[in-house]
Amino acid sequence: MTVLAGGTDLMVELNFGRRRPEHIVAIDRVGELAGIERNGHVRMGAGVTYTRMLADAGSQALAEAARTIGSPQIRNAGTIGGNLGTASPAGDTLPVLAALEATVVLRSKAGERRVPFADYMTGPKKSVRRADELIVAAEWDEAGPAQTYMFVSTRNAMAISIAGLAMVVDRARKRVGIGLGSCGPTIIRPADAEGFARGLFDEAGWERPHRPSESAAKELGRLVAAAARPIDDVRGTAAYRRHALAVMGARALSRVAQIA
Amino acid sequence: MTRITVTVNGAREETAVEAHESLLTTLRERLGLPGSKNACEQGECGSCSVLLDDVLVCACLVLAASVDGREVRTVESLADGSALDPVQRAFVETGAVQCGFCTPGLVVATHALLRENPEPSLAEIREALSGNLCRCTGYGQIVEAVQRAAKTMYLHGLDDE
Numbered sequence: 001m002t003v004l005a006g007g008t009d010l011m012v013e014l015n016f017g018r019r020r021p022e023h024i025v026a027i028d029r030v031g032e033l034a035g036i037e038r039n040g041h042v043r044m045g046a047g048v049t050y051t052r053m054l055a056d057a058g059s060q061a062l063a064e065a066a067r068t069i070g071s072p073q074i075r076n077a078g079t080i081g082g083n084l085g086t087a088s089p090a091g092d093t094l095p096v097l098a099a100l101e102a103t104v105v106l107r108s109k110a111g112e113r114r115v116p117f118a119d120y121m122t123g124p125k126k127s128v129r130r131a132d133e134l135i136v137a138a139e140w141d142e143a144g145p146a147q148t149y150m151f152v153s154t155r156n157a158m159a160i161s162i163a164g165l166a167m168v169v170d171r172a173r174k175r176v177g178i179g180l181g182s183c184g185p186t187i188i189r190p191a192d193a194e195g196f197a198r199g200l201f202d203e204a205g206w207e208r209p210h211r212p213s214e215s216a217a218k219e220l221g222r223l224v225a226a227a228a229r230p231i232d233d234v235r236g237t238a239a240y241r242r243h244a245l246a247v248m249g250a251r252a253l254s255r256v257a258q259i260a
Numbered sequence: 261m262t263r264i265t266v267t268v269n270g271a272r273e274e275t276a277v278e279a280h281e282s283l284l285t286t287l288r289e290r291l292g293l294p295g296s297k298n299a300c301e302q303g304e305c306g307s308c309s310v311l312l313d314d315v316l317v318c319a320c321l322v323l324a325a326s327v328d329g330r331e332v333r334t335v336e337s338l339a340d341g342s343a344l345d346p347v348q349r350a351f352v353e354t355g356a357v358q359c360g361f362c363t364p365g366l367v368v369a370t371h372a373l374l375r376e377n378p379e380p381s382l383a384e385i386r387e388a389l390s391g392n393l394c395r396c397t398g399y400g401q402i403v404e405a406v407q408r409a410a411k412t413m414y415l416h417g418l419d420d421e
């Protein structure tokens with residue numbers, strides 16, 4: 001059984017004859033999957049579209065990621081569940097889910113499974129989801145406003161990301177999450193960079209905004225780039241991706257540290 | 261084959277569709293509505309833009325079998341006989357139509373924009389049309405056409421539609 005949500009990935013496969021599923025179940029009109037619940041904790045149904053996230057995403061970084069995706073036509077149809085279902089390292093919501101330490105909720109006739117995002121993706125377009133499981137939601141703790149998503153690409157709209165970075169600073173929980181997209185077989189969490197950033201916030205005080213020094217921002221960028229495992233491909237070279245990540249890491253820190 | 265019933269431009273249509281067929285194929289090849297164009301079949305060009313239950317989507321990315329019971333509006337619904345609607349007229353008057361292949365998709369996308377936002381800024385127009393490619397015009401006249409259509413529709417209201 002193949003699930004069809006917005007069709008923005010699956011229909012391309014069908015149109016070009018790359019997949020010929022025998023049974024397709026369309027879930028785009030299942031209201032139970034299209035809800036967003038917020039009460040300190042966010043539960044976003046798999047059927048929530050990017051257009052919907054622009055108005056209400058339960059995460060500033062996720063709203064920013066949704067804004068970068070495709071075009072109005074694609075954002076009106078494409079869903080977070082489809083991004084998780086495709087599990088491409090270039091999926092723009094996935095670095096955000098990694099940085100938020102989100103949980104993927106899977107359900108089958110046998111029951112419900114809650115998988116930390118860190119364990120969900122196992123390779124390019126590969127995940128631990130079994131064929132009989134439906135993605136029903138993604139969940140995370142609301143992390144406050146100090147978060148951002150950025151990516152580099154050839155144009156602002158309609159272009160697959162060459163490298164993407166999400167940064168979430170949860171000031172209340174004293175937690176820093178960073179997720180890197182398009183620079184490895186899965187979404188990468190740069191642990192050293194996160195540790196370094198935590199040190200900066202310990203020093204500056206978690207509860208108040210600060211302006212990181214240029215050298216601190218640069219060091220964070222260096223640690224981010226060092227954690228990436230990029231490859232050369234048609235979209236960009238590994239060296240370009242590393243450089244872009246270092247710049248984005250520094251920029252993200254400077255932006256987020258000033259938001260309280 | 262699966263039988264579906266779908267309301268297209270206000271008329272109830274019943275047709276059989278293949279399991280993996282896109283709505284674009286159904287419109288063009290089964291329902292005699294070739295206005296929505298087929299260029300890329302991968303959501304990149306927007307020339308197949310239609311309104312599905314009033315939401316702007318690429319018809320090439322909609323599974324025909326899944327529109328059973330739903331409502332589709334295509335570019336064919338806009339003109340009244342040979343009388344063009346304000347958006348179509350603005351495209352003609354500003355020279356935004358060269359080969360014309362992208363025009364139906366752009367006209368539908370413009371309608372979707374102006375319905376939500378009757379006075380879009382330049383940036384908002386570019387953003388709203390970012391999913392529609394044109395190989396001929398360089399977009400300048402297209403943006404102008406949208407501004408002109410916005411002005412007409414703002415002055416004369418939606419009855420002019």
Ligand SMILES: Cc1cc2nc3c(=O)[nH]c(=O)nc-3n(C[C@H](O)[C@H](O)[C@H](O)COP(=O)(O)OP(=O)(O)OC[C@H]3O[C@@H](n4cnc5c(N)ncnc54)[C@H](O)[C@@H]3O)c2cc1C
Pocket residue numbers: 002003004005006007008009010011012027046047068069070071074077078079080081082083084085086090091092093133134135136158159160161302303304
């Ligand atoms: C022109 C264009 C531009 C694009 N730009 C971007 C971009 O900038 N960034 C980006 O990240 N992506 C982009 N995409 C890819 C795509 O839009 C996203 O991956 C989107 O999130 C897919 O969602 P969907 O609902 O359309 O998925 P579908 O195409 O319906 O499904 C995708 C896959 O996930 C499975 N699936 C879907 N929902 C579920 C579920 N609930 N449970 C289990 N399996 C499920 C399907 O079986 C299928 O294998 C673009 C696509 C196009 C055509």
Ligand code: FES
Pocket residue numbers: 297298299300301302303304305306307308309318319320321
């Ligand atoms: S034919 Fe549908 S977007 Fe190009």
Ligand code: FES
Pocket residue numbers: 356357358359360361362363393394395396397
């Ligand atoms: S007028 Fe030729 S593609 Fe736009």
